[in-house]
Amino acid sequence: MTREGLDHRLAAERPLWFDVDGETLLGILHPACADARVGVVVVVGGPQYRVGSHRQFVLLARDVAAAGYPVLRFDYRGMGDSSGAARDFEAIEPDVDAAIAVLKAETGVERVVLWGLCDAASAALIHARRSTPADALILLNPWVHTEQGEARVRLKTYYLRRLLSRDLWHKIVRLEFDVSGSLRSLLGYVRQIRGRGAGDDGPAHYVDRMLDGLRGFNGPLYVILSGDDLTASEFRELIAGSRAWREAWQACCR
Structure with missing residues (x-):
């Protein structure tokens, strides 16, 4: 033009x-x-x-x-x-x-x-x-x-990538990894997946x-x-x- x-x-x-x-x-x-x-x-x-x-x-x-x-x-x-x-x-x-x-x-x-x-x-x-x-x-x-949808995505993407990350295992070997904090985060997402979602009773x-x-x-x-x-x-x-x-x-x- x-x-x-x-x-x-x-x-x-x-x-x-x-x-x-x-x-x-x-x-x-x-x-x-x-x-x-x-x-x-x-x-x-x-x-x-x-x-x-x-x-x-x-x-x-x-x-x-x-x-x-x-x-x-x-x-x-x-x-x-x-x-x-x-x-x-x-x-x-x-x-x-x-x-x-x-x-x-x-x-x-x-x-x-x-x-x-x-x-x-x-x-x-x-x-x-x-x-x-x-x-x-x-x-x-x-x-x-x-919340359930986000939790599923984060478990399938972020956590899977982290498990395959060389940096993660280096931190674990050097005892620099926050195991308790990561477990709390992981369990939090698991609880969200098991919670209520679209289609439950209510509006x-x-x-x-x-x-x-x-x-x-x-x-x-x-x-x-x-x-x-x-x-x-x-x-x-x-x-x-x-x-x-x-x-x-x-x-x-x-």
Whole structure:
């Protein structure tokens, strides 16, 4: 793209204000070609706002718009420049509904893709339970954290690597290894694995709501996972260790 073309595209970016339950939300629209039929809503995970860490959502939106797909990134209620009480990713389904509607109204697109990172990916999958979900999902490192999940990952990764570490055995031979402290840490993770987790009695855990969304979603679903990352490892462990998640995952990925 020429400098003139880039300047024109940046000049076309504009703010949008829209309402959700009496609160005013701010979004930034990145227009694309007039005949675009697919658009993207960037769902922001917290605690951060529509710009993203290192301006990654700004850069992403501009690249996607340059490829021909209009993008809306926005602050949900209580975040950034949007009004309302602070809330977390479990309570933003109405905000996502409104963002989808605004993008369609402003650009004329017929289909909308939700893009989310970390707990925003979780929010997007929870939103898939709605009667009018998005048409496709792009999820990066979905947040499925539980104490049990973290404990399993740490036991399988950190402790296994430590057992195979030459440095560890040198410390043991030189009597420089804190045996009691390491055992306390290890037993603590074992107790966490045996504790309560998602699916126990009580209000529906957000991971269970994500599973409901996965089961009910019929559109294209793309999941991108990092390599050496605790959040990504917990998601892999969930798929591998839960029959319900594994069956829903296999059905969705056919």
